[in-house]
Amino acid sequence: xxxxxxxxxxxxxxxxxxxxxxxxxxxxxxxxxxxxxxxxxxxxxxxxxxxxxxxxxxxxxxxxxxxxxxxxxxxxxxxxxxxxxxxxxxxxxxxxxxxxxxxxxxxxxxxxxxxxxxxxxxxxxxxxxxxxxxxxxxxxxxxxxxxxxxxxxxxxxxxxxxxxxxxxxxxxxxxxxxxxxxxxxxxxxxxxxxxxxxxxxxxxxxxxxxxxxxxxxxxxxxxxxxxxxxxxxxxxxxxxxxxxxxxxxxxxxxxxxxxxxxxxxxxxxxxxxxxxxxxxxxxxxxxxxxxxxxxxxxxxxxxxxxxxxxxxxxxxxxxxxxxxxxxxxxxxxx
Amino acid sequence: xxxxxxxxxxxxxxxxxxxxxxxxxxxxxxxxxxxxxxxxxxxxxxxxxxxxxxxxxxxxxxxxxxxxxxxxxxxxxxxxxxxxxxxxxxxxxxxxxxxxxxxxxxxxxxxxxxxxxxxxxxxxxxxxxxxxxxxxxxxxxxxxxxxxxxxxxxxxxxxxxxxxxxxxxxxxxxxxxxxxxxxxxxxxxxxxxxxxxxxxxxxxxxxxxxxxxxxxxxxxxxxxxxxxxxxxxxxxxxxxxxxxxxxxxxxxxxxxxxxxxxxxxxxxxxxxxxxxxxxxxxxxxxxxxxxxxxxxxxxxxxxxxxxxxxxxxxxxxxxxxxxxxxxxxxxxxxxxxxxxxxxxxxxxxxxxxxxxxxxxxxxxxxxxxxxxxxxxxxxxxxxxxxxxxxxxxxxxxxxxxxxxxxxxxxxxxxxxxxxxxxxxxxxxxxxxxxxxxxxxx
Numbered sequence: 001x002x003x004x005x006x007x008x009x010x011x012x013x014x015x016x017x018x019x020x021x022x023x024x025x026x027x028x029x030x031x032x033x034x035x036x037x038x039x040x041x042x043x044x045x046x047x048x049x050x051x052x053x054x055x056x057x058x059x060x061x062x063x064x065x066x067x068x069x070x071x072x073x074x075x076x077x078x079x080x081x082x083x084x085x086x087x088x089x090x091x092x093x094x095x096x097x098x099x100x101x102x103x104x105x106x107x108x109x110x111x112x113x114x115x116x117x118x119x120x121x122x123x124x125x126x127x128x129x130x131x132x133x134x135x136x137x138x139x140x141x142x143x144x145x146x147x148x149x150x151x152x153x154x155x156x157x158x159x160x161x162x163x164x165x166x167x168x169x170x171x172x173x174x175x176x177x178x179x180x181x182x183x184x185x186x187x188x189x190x191x192x193x194x195x196x197x198x199x200x201x202x203x204x205x206x207x208x209x210x211x212x213x214x215x216x217x218x219x220x221x222x223x224x225x226x227x228x229x230x231x232x233x234x235x236x237x238x239x240x241x242x243x244x245x246x247x248x249x250x251x252x253x254x255x256x257x258x259x260x261x262x263x264x265x266x267x268x269x270x271x272x273x274x275x276x277x278x279x280x281x282x283x284x285x286x287x288x289x290x291x292x293x294x295x296x297x298x299x300x301x302x303x304x305x306x307x308x309x310x311x312x313x314x315x316x317x318x319x320x321x322x323x324x325x326x327x328x329x330x331x332x333x334x
Numbered sequence: 335x336x337x338x339x340x341x342x343x344x345x346x347x348x349x350x351x352x353x354x355x356x357x358x359x360x361x362x363x364x365x366x367x368x369x370x371x372x373x374x375x376x377x378x379x380x381x382x383x384x385x386x387x388x389x390x391x392x393x394x395x396x397x398x399x400x401x402x403x404x405x406x407x408x409x410x411x412x413x414x415x416x417x418x419x420x421x422x423x424x425x426x427x428x429x430x431x432x433x434x435x436x437x438x439x440x441x442x443x444x445x446x447x448x449x450x451x452x453x454x455x456x457x458x459x460x461x462x463x464x465x466x467x468x469x470x471x472x473x474x475x476x477x478x479x480x481x482x483x484x485x486x487x488x489x490x491x492x493x494x495x496x497x498x499x500x501x502x503x504x505x506x507x508x509x510x511x512x513x514x515x516x517x518x519x520x521x522x523x524x525x526x527x528x529x530x531x532x533x534x535x536x537x538x539x540x541x542x543x544x545x546x547x548x549x550x551x552x553x554x555x556x557x558x559x560x561x562x563x564x565x566x567x568x569x570x571x572x573x574x575x576x577x578x579x580x581x582x583x584x585x586x587x588x589x590x591x592x593x594x595x596x597x598x599x600x601x602x603x604x605x606x607x608x609x610x611x612x613x614x615x616x617x618x619x620x621x622x623x624x625x626x627x628x629x630x631x632x633x634x635x636x637x638x639x640x641x642x643x644x645x646x647x648x649x650x651x652x653x654x655x656x657x658x659x660x661x662x663x664x665x666x667x668x669x670x671x672x673x674x675x676x677x678x679x680x681x682x683x684x685x686x687x688x689x690x691x692x693x694x695x696x697x698x699x700x701x702x703x704x705x706x707x708x709x710x711x712x713x714x715x716x717x718x719x720x721x722x723x724x725x726x727x728x729x730x731x732x733x734x735x736x737x738x739x740x741x742x743x744x745x746x747x748x749x750x751x752x753x754x755x756x757x758x759x760x761x762x763x764x765x766x767x768x769x770x771x772x773x774x775x
Contacts, residue, residue: 005674006660010760011669011746011760012668012746013661013668013670013695014504014690014750016750018708019753020754021701072701114754273707273718275710317721322717325576325714326586326588326591326715
């Protein structure tokens with residue numbers, strides 16, 4: 001026994017169960033049902049688009065990242081989330097470029113994991129939206145056989161999609177905004193509508209989100225705050241002008257709100273660290289979503305709402321620092 | 335008396351791992367061949383040595399005197415001969431001036447006859463003097479001299495005596511066994527302290543994972559005193575002074591102030607039992623209950639150990655270490671210190687010896703902070719460890735001070751929950767000493 005050597009470490013000598021990779025991979029696992037639904041609903045196109053976006057992210061992280069960072073799972077999440085927000089008919093090379101931009105400009109230039117200001121997946125998507133507005137808003141009609149491609153996925157690099165290949169439709173939000181045609185809430189809830197590959201199935205996203213919230217891998221205050229704000233605000237406006245503006249249920253289950261509220265806004269790196277800040281951040285996102293959807297030029301505003309609030313996170317954090325124990329009014333000196 | 339609540343906000347829930355020893359009665363460690371008594375075993379000024387090599391000492395003899403008010407004497411925990419006064423490994427990781435005593439092999443170890451003060455007739459100042467002379471310190475780990483806590487200034491009225499039996503550190507069952515086996519002694523100590531402080535109310539806080547301790551204390555509660563047992567939620571750091579005060583009284587100790595400023599004195603059950611012993615037998619603090627436990631120990635045990643017994647002797651008595659033991663910790667695994675040297679003595683403030691194996695102390699990879707905010711939800715004093723960690727890495731200690739670095743208790747909750755394995759509490763301890771150096775310079 002005398003000759004043995006012992007470890008010399010600082011306290012605490014025991015550690016909690018969560019590690020950064022386990023959190024990241026549990027997010028990936030919780031996304032699997034959403035992936036399955038996307039492929040069930042949009043066919044092979046969804047699988048191809050999501051795979052291309054993910055490959056773009058993972059290869060960029062591998063080539064330009066600090067090394068050994070693939071295992072932490074964060075690049076895979078960015079890729080999956082980006083893929084889930086793209087139209088199923090988008091040319092694959094665009095999805096791939098989106099992935100490269102998401103990781104390259106969205107994360108690595110800031111200094112890698114934990115340093116970025118904006119949600120990388122949304123930053124990638126915003127760049128695609130700016131660069132390829134037509135392809136980013138070409139929504140497939142909800143018809144045809146499962147195995148059919150939902151657009152010109154195989155357009156050559158630097159070529160736009162051949163519009164003749166696809167039968168386009170409109171998303172529920174587009175129909176509502178430009179034609180005042182509402183969609184059945186049950187279809188929105190179950191995902192039987194047109195839209196991005198992974199955003200339509202509100203129900204499936206909700207299940208994954210609640211699972212993460214229960215495991216404390218996302219701060220439940222963010223989605224709750226966003227969804228509450230959207231519901232309350234839109235219902236108020238709806239009561240005032242019922243035929244022009246949709247009500248709370250339509251707003252909650254349409255477009256990318258569910259995916260955004262549970263998976264994008266809750267990105268730990270780009271959301272506030274304080275609980276008070278999370279409420280405020282959600283309030284801001286919810287308000288912006290309603291404003292953009294109702295009065296903006298676009299039918300959908302979740303992406304820009306989240307990106308805008310991402311930029312405010314440092315200020316929100318500073319404004320919502322917790323009251324230190326033994327300071328302020330709670331501290332009584334006898 | 336109704337308590338304010340049953341727990342505090344935030345904190346963490348590590349597995350308590352107390353099942354290894356919580357059912358085992360306390361046994362006595364046989365006197366080892368040699369004991370090492372560092373002159374610094376308490377918070378405050380080290381004691382002044384009174385012996386020289388070759389001197390013979392009886393068990394209980396004073397070998398070092400207190401040097402000032404915040405200081406206590408040290409007594410020989412076994413009869414023998416002073417072998418040397420030398421630099422010796424100390425549990426805090428340093429080398430400290432230490433009195434080494436070769437224990438007499440055939441001595442009955444009976445202390446000299448001594449007069450036992452009758453507690454009831456004594457003025458508070460005499461009680462304090464007797465407590466200081468007996469070398470009593472807080473046995474919960476910090477080893478703060480007990481008589482100092484018994485001496486609040488005239489203008490600070492004390493309303494509550496809070497007896498800390500929370501024992502929130504995983505693995506440790508030292509206070510647990512003390513409460514189960516010596517509940518009358520705990521109550522006698524409370525009686526002495528209440529009289530000395532002039533308080534009417536005492537509350538014993540015990541975490542709910544010790545139902546037998548709660549039962550034993552309730553069974554033996556004296557009729558004539560307002561003493562109650564408060565079962566507390568099992569959560570770390572429930573036994574931190576500030577947390578316990580907040581739970582019982584609803585008051586937060588103001589930043590930078592002491593418990594007495596909200597009218598409370600907190601004392602560990604072990605220290606209180608020791609005070610009772612002083613007034614029962616006249617013996618000073620020369621032995622204490624220690625839990626020797628962890629998956630790396632062959633026979634986990636609760637022991638009464640003479641102060642100054644060396645780690646190797648204690649481990650040998652517990653059957654030695656297992657093959658996969660890799661780290662030895664004095665105190666609990668959340669705040670304890672690792673010990674590289676088996677010659678290190680167990681001192682007055684050593685609450686336990688926890689031996690961990692590869693399964694618990696795997697080297698873990700560190701990741702960048704992902705701003706998850708788990709540390710903010712864990713910090714019991716509501717700091718922002720994430721922000722403080724970023725500042726610490728940048729060496730911006732003055733900014734950390736403005737963000738209340740001084741209020742950090744180094745409880746380790748933030749490091750425990752951090753998914754990126756950032757050693758936050760260690761960084762805060764280092765930042766504090768760096769800040770002190772900067773301010774002195």
